[in-house]
Amino acid sequence: xxxxxxxxxxxxxxxxxxxxxxxxxxxxxxxxxxxxxxxxxxxxxxxxxxxxxxxxxxxxxxxxxxxxxxxxxxxxxxxxxxxxxxxxxxxxxxxxxxxxxxxxxxxxxxxxxxxxxxxxxxxxxxxxxxxxxxxxxxxxxxxxxxxxxxxxxxxxxxxxxxxxxxxxxxxxxxxxxxxxxxxxxxxxxxxxxxxxxxxxxxxxxxxxxxxxxxxxxxxxxxxxxxxxxxxxxxxxxxxxxxxxxxxxxxxxxxxxxxxxxxxxxxxxxxxxxxxxxxxxxxxxxxxxxxxxxxxxxxxxxxxxxxxxxxxxxxxxxxxxxxxxxxxxxxxxxxxxxxxxxxxxxxxxxxxxxxxxxxxxxxxxxxxxxxxxxxxxxxxxxxxxxxxxxxxxxxxxxxxxxxxxxxxxxxxxxxxxxxxxxxxxxxxxxxxxxxxxxxxxxxxxxxxxxxxxxxxxxxxxxxxxxxxxxxxxxxxxxxxxxxxxxxxxxxxxxxxxxxxxxxxxxxxxxxxxxxxxxxxxxxxxxxxxxxxxxxxxxxxxxxxxxxxxxxxxxxxxxxxxxxxxxxxx
DNA sequence: TGCCCTGGCGCC
DNA sequence: AAAGGGCGCCAGGGCA
Numbered sequence: 001x002x003x004x005x006x007x008x009x010x011x012x013x014x015x016x017x018x019x020x021x022x023x024x025x026x027x028x029x030x031x032x033x034x035x036x037x038x039x040x041x042x043x044x045x046x047x048x049x050x051x052x053x054x055x056x057x058x059x060x061x062x063x064x065x066x067x068x069x070x071x072x073x074x075x076x077x078x079x080x081x082x083x084x085x086x087x088x089x090x091x092x093x094x095x096x097x098x099x100x101x102x103x104x105x106x107x108x109x110x111x112x113x114x115x116x117x118x119x120x121x122x123x124x125x126x127x128x129x130x131x132x133x134x135x136x137x138x139x140x141x142x143x144x145x146x147x148x149x150x151x152x153x154x155x156x157x158x159x160x161x162x163x164x165x166x167x168x169x170x171x172x173x174x175x176x177x178x179x180x181x182x183x184x185x186x187x188x189x190x191x192x193x194x195x196x197x198x199x200x201x202x203x204x205x206x207x208x209x210x211x212x213x214x215x216x217x218x219x220x221x222x223x224x225x226x227x228x229x230x231x232x233x234x235x236x237x238x239x240x241x242x243x244x245x246x247x248x249x250x251x252x253x254x255x256x257x258x259x260x261x262x263x264x265x266x267x268x269x270x271x272x273x274x275x276x277x278x279x280x281x282x283x284x285x286x287x288x289x290x291x292x293x294x295x296x297x298x299x300x301x302x303x304x305x306x307x308x309x310x311x312x313x314x315x316x317x318x319x320x321x322x323x324x325x326x327x328x329x330x331x332x333x334x335x336x337x338x339x340x341x342x343x344x345x346x347x348x349x350x351x352x353x354x355x356x357x358x359x360x361x362x363x364x365x366x367x368x369x370x371x372x373x374x375x376x377x378x379x380x381x382x383x384x385x386x387x388x389x390x391x392x393x394x395x396x397x398x399x400x401x402x403x404x405x406x407x408x409x410x411x412x413x414x415x416x417x418x419x420x421x422x423x424x425x426x427x428x429x430x431x432x433x434x435x436x437x438x439x440x441x442x443x444x445x446x447x448x449x450x451x452x453x454x455x456x457x458x459x460x461x462x463x464x465x466x467x468x469x470x471x472x473x474x475x476x477x478x479x480x481x482x483x484x485x486x487x488x489x490x491x492x493x494x495x496x497x498x499x500x501x502x503x504x505x506x507x508x509x510x511x512x513x514x515x516x517x518x519x520x521x522x523x524x525x526x527x528x529x530x531x532x533x534x535x536x537x538x539x540x541x542x543x544x545x546x547x548x549x550x551x552x553x554x555x556x557x558x559x560x561x562x563x564x565x566x567x568x
Numbered sequence: 569t570g571c572c573c574t575g576g577c578g579c580c
Numbered sequence: 581a582a583a584g585g586g587c588g589c590c591a592g593g594g595c596a
């Protein structure tokens with residue numbers, strides 16, 4: 001059966017209940033000309049749209065959305081689901097980035113203007129939406145499109161432009177896969193926000209009370225307050241532990257010079273204030289970042305609903321808008337509990353980045369040791385006399401560009417055993433040091449360095465500063481090729497897993513995703529089946545991303561638990 | 569008062 | 581043990 005593209009766009013007009021009206025547009029292709037003979041439907045209410053979607057959402061339909069992040073949460077609230085989409089804004093950004101045009105606007109109005117050869121307007125400030133899809137703060141400010149074109153018409157025109165831009169790209173097949181998987185990831189992100197992560201507020205409250213002490217209105221909880229008192233006593237003078245300069249000054253008065261009040265600096269300091277300070281820092285962090293006010297703001301009806309941002313980070317990792325969903329402290333994982341009769345299936349891709357490096361570089365020996373599910377242990381056995389810790393430092397230094405401590409010699413050792421892998425990242429670092437762009441496996445592209453950077457590194461007199469700036473950018477591009485390719489892989493994985501779940505376990509809900517870790521919440525009787533899907537999706541993601549002959553294994557072990565804290 | 573910066577630290 | 585890359589968020593403080 002032939003593929004069908006159908007644009008779904010919100011019109012500026014609203015229905016009487018304040019929801020937007022929708023317009024559908026079957027995209028012109030030879031096979032679809034007959035469908036185009038009838039006027040495209042517009043002024044559809046959400047109810048009308050749901051009927052159309054139910055009718056047309058076969059596996060062959062790609063819904064073309066100006067921006068998933070903007071439209072899909074509302075569709076979900078009306079009970080609609082899309083199997084597959086093309087996100088025009090995400091595609092525009094990936095295409096612009098691939099040409100090093102990272103700062104140009106990527107919204108529909110800008111993309112349309114570009115397609116028409118006009119100067120693109122900047123993206124509307126209010127084109128962000130919160131977790132539930134409500135445009136934040138402001139009333140809709142219009143589409144930014146000219147009056148003679150509807151959003152759906154503009155979307156269709158931009159889509160055609162994007163298809164030909166993909167065709168012209170250096171590796172069209174890869175970019176096509178990237179744009180497709182990012183689009184499905186955007187659907188998954190909106191669905192995750194809608195499902196929410198099961199979160200027990202009562203357990204959270206109990207953890208906070210245990211660790212921080214009794215809650216005090218407008219003040220530090222009792223344990224934190226006691227620690228603050230002990231810190232001041234130890235210094236013999238009042239010190240605000242929340243204010244780093246005052247801590248540094250207090251140490252100086254005690255005859256100890258510290259460069260900062262960071263925890264790892266203080267750990268080496270011999271002074272009675274250090275112990276309560278370190279304890280205070282850790283607890284104060286919990287209190288301010290994930291304390292009672294976080295709980296009140298972000299957890300409702302037993303769910304933590306994060307707003308995920310797909311495509312907001314150049315490396316392709318997801319970000320979140322509010323709620324800090326990607327920084328949930330380990331101590332609070334105990335709050336994540338399956339509903340009665342349901343289970344959590346938790347999976348994480350073990351040592352994803354080293355495996356991605358093996359796949360990218362084609363390093364034969366690294367691919368061989370990737371057969372092990374504990375990659376660092378096998379690298380250690382192969383090259384570091386069994387010392388896992390050293391193997392890990394060496395590998396992280398390769399990935400991040402670390403040089404301090406024993407990293408240098410360990411990296412040299414790694415290079416002798418895995419020359420292709422180490423060469424791959426060093427090549428990327430060298431490109432960055434010269435100010436060149438680097439790309440991920442599927443075509444995510446690093447941003448060009450700033451003008452300021454070029455001026456500095458191009459200045460022969462800048463000496464040390466120029467050298468440092470150059471090396472810093474090299475560390476960024478070194479890491480970029482791996483981090484962004486890992487994001488390529490997880491994007492494909494997420495798209496595959498979402499599709500597999502819809503097919504094999506339709507009641508299961510993806511509820512969390514964090515770089516290389518996934519949580520599915522599902523009825524207990526589905527849990528085994530869900531767990532069984534993970535590894536096959538992981539294998540297929542490896543094949544799609546890195547090619548059928550890629551020998552690297554990507555273990556994605558699933559754990560069935562009632563409580564997130566019990567996983568791994 | 570709000571805005572922006574810094575220091576610091578949580579997660580990967 | 582930290583280090584190196586990425587991010588978001590908070591408290592404090594300077595400034596308008």
